[in-house]
Amino acid sequence: MCFQVSAALRDGHVTPTELCQRCLSLIKSTKFLNAYITVAEESALKQAEESEERYRRGQPLGVLDGIPIAVKDNFNTAGIETTCASNMLKGYISPYNATVVQKLLDQGAVLLGKTNLDEFAMGSGSTDGVFGPVRNPWSYSRQYKEKSVPKSHSEDEESNWVITGGSSGGSAAAVSSFTCFAALGSDTGGSTRNPAAHCGVVGLKPTYGLISRHGLIPLVNSMDVPGILTRCVDDAAVVLGSLAGHDPKDSTTIQDNFKPFELPNLTDVSKLSIGIPKEYHAPGLSSEILALWSKAADLFKNAGAKVIEVSLPHTRYSIVCYHVLCTAEVASNMARFDGLEYGHRSDMNKSTESMYAATRREGFNDVVRGRILSGNYFLLKQNYENYFVKAQKVRRLIANDFVKVFGSGVDILLTPTTLSDAAPYTEFIKEDNRTRSAQDDILTQAANMAGLPAINVPTALSERGLPVGLQFIGRSFQEKQLLTVAKWFEKQVKFPMIQLEEVKRHDHGVFQHQKSASFS
């Protein structure tokens, strides 16, 4: 299904430098999307050159050699600013690479830049970062423009653009607008899958412990995983293969060796058992998505798979528990930002304490400060048992729900990823970040609570011409099975290619060449 960029590089049809230059010029012409915070043009071209030299010698490092990638701006990158879209880290240049970044570079990938996000990955819209909101490339697609009827002609298209979802919205937009072939996101409660769904790309949240978190600036250590955003499931498998495995710098990674895999083409799904968790009929689920979900279930059924309704009874408690655990860890993780060792430091110097207070007030936005406040409340001695400990117990129950369902013979769970398609920015910001996060993480965060692998597969366009995705949740460390099923599904649904009018207008030639390009 995918164009073999890697083969093209190998065969010399295109050089890494050409590829890199095309991406860089696309980044420029799609600057209005605000997908990137930092574009590392110089170092990217240098990396491309080195890659080119390897191809010339006939010794590329592997499938990823010369492939342009982007990385969410909450992964440390040596020599390139890492901001977390926060005033706190504006201008911060890390002295080291996150393990996942290092692994990509070691395999010859070309790092184009750092992508936009909600401040410290706290959000579900990619609208709450200090560098401004990310715009969904689909806002500028022919598909959306044809179907969305402007409320009035006086309203310019400026107010019609839709959000990417978040918090890895920059990475999703970057992949969706062809400015890179793969991007790293992070996924704590759905931050990779949610924007992937809204931007019509594949978003994989691997099993907790499969990929190193070293160098990922944490949101919630016990749930964070580096996420993978690509244009097709095969690509996600390739990137996963290059990142997975034990890292001595992250004690929560598994010790067992991880063997990269190629995905087989499933021809027979009759041995598969697909579970449809009834609790995912969440309040607010759009009828459109509900219909799509049923259609997908039918697709499996019609192909001979066993499709059964299952119950994950504690699901409805999941989001509140997620919030308690999330804010508690946020309060703890953010304690290090005091302006002493790095990052923003306030001019206030009356005392160390007043300097801390001013630094943190100036450095963090309302969302971050709000979560720190509630997290500290939950961790107070008098509240710890009532909130944190209880939430942890419920978390165990939620994880056990999954264990039971998978133990009963279900291979994969099929659910919606989001409640609806992407909202226009003007609509989205009518509610505050907390409300939005509670709504938008509802279908995704349970997989984080249980540590399970889950993937968003773009499925169809909504009535408004916007992408809608479905989520597959697999067994712990059974990524191969999960991705194999996802690949089969991807093949069946034939999700349409984005037709980027705006990009065409801006950079016609490059877009034509990049169209449908994938690397594996």
Added chain:
Amino acid sequence: MAAVVVRGCGGVWRRTWQRGARGPGPAPRGQHAVACNARGGAVPAGKSGPAPWVPVVGLEIHAQISSNSKLFSGSQVQFAAPPNSLVSFFDASLPGTLPVLNRRCVEAAVMTGLALNCSINKKSLFDRKHYFYADLPAGYQITQQRVPIAVNGSLSYSLCIDNKMNQMVTKTVRIKQIQLEQDSGKSLHDDTRSQTLIDLNRAGVGLMEVVMEPDMCCGEEAAAAVRELQLILQTLGSSQAVMAEGQLRVDANVSVHHPGEPYGVRTEVKNINSIRFLAKAVDYEIQRQIEELENGGTILNETRAFDSKLGCTVPMRDKEGKQDYRFMPEPNLPPLILYDAKSLPANMNHQQVVNIDWIHERLPDLPSVKRAKLVEQYGILPEHSFTLLSWLVFLCNYATHCTSPVHAGIGFLLEKNEDGLAEFFENVVKQTQMKPKKVIGWIINDLLSHLKQHSLTVKESPVSSFLLADLLNLLVKKDISSTAAKQVLAELWKGEGKTPLEIVKKKKLGLIQDQKELEQICQAVIDRQENEVMAIKSGNQKVLNKLIGLVQRETQGRSNAVVVRQILEKKLSE
């Protein structure tokens, strides 16, 4: 409640208790309440107090783990390195860094736990303890609050009563737990420029926090317990435990109450940087609390610092007001799992597991065992084994030597580095024919007192074990008298590189071997001392010693007293 007091301070405490415990109510009218120190000097606690006071002392000891690298990072551990030269990204809490547990630190904690008779938890957990402080870069310390690595141990220590080495008592303090945790950095406050400078070299160094139950009742007990712990740590090598370098830090929790009543409000005394100061600080604090309460005051639950110059404790300004540490499990570290021979999985990489049994089998002899072996092997007195293997010497009773009203009744301790004294003794014993029982006298009375006078450590001694053995051999062979031996030793201290034999020859200190010459000298003494000879002949044999002494003086100590006695007896019976 009685058990609490019995665990307290020696005999006098018990007597005090019995006096006060006639009824649950106040002591009989007119009876003065008393507080006592370990030596039994009862101290009136006040003029109208209803009952005696029972001090309760518990200790929290932070021992820096002796390890090449820090607890969770690869940075080197080194005392007095240039500021901020030993700081990894993790130590500086750079965002995205994660802790990786140092196996050596785990082993050191297991070793220490076993040596302190603890049960080792096969599964322990790490927690975050939050507070904002400039030398705590992450805003939290990783510690073991919920399930520490070792629990429920005990430590036996000995101290002497009334300052008499032959009245040693052995006591036991329960060890509540040992937890692994990170050290903080150091803040240097520059008040003139109103700046605080931060050195993160120490940030993240592995600590073992040893929590002792409040089983002690005075400074001397606390000091003796800490000294024994220090010796154990040094024997194990799990910590260098040098207090002056901050490798062993002691906080004391002190309270006082009346017998039969609940414990009083306690204060925590910090900033104690020597064992001697520990005893002083605790005793001061006990006295202060008693006086405060006797005067109708109350004790605040506060942190106080010991001011070694003033010899008193002063309130410390708290770091962040009332602290709520907001403990939380450390999510980046899985539970610490330890194995024993039974639970060790067969296919496990041995580099990745810590085997408790393996460590147990390799524990060195602890100080108490070493002392018992010294007593058994060499026939020396138990108290001498303590002199050889302990570095606390209770020199004098402060109350009798010091006029300071603040410190009346507080024991005075002399600290001296006698590290290696036992080895020195054993080396001398190996190289001489002299009986160990006699050697110990030379070690304690001559070597040790000389070292003390000149503030030298055993390792700095100008007289090596070889030279001392050489000298003692001359004595054994009766080549010299013991008086002469002392003279030779006095020469040896000068460290001029001469052998004992050379000194004997040069100074003509060898015994007079010529029987006739000795007989002539004896005869001369007899001839001069008519009265004494008369006395001896009339039956007063004690006077013979005087004659022997005179012969010794005549020969300048170069005569063998036994031979001289024989000659004199023979001549006087003629």
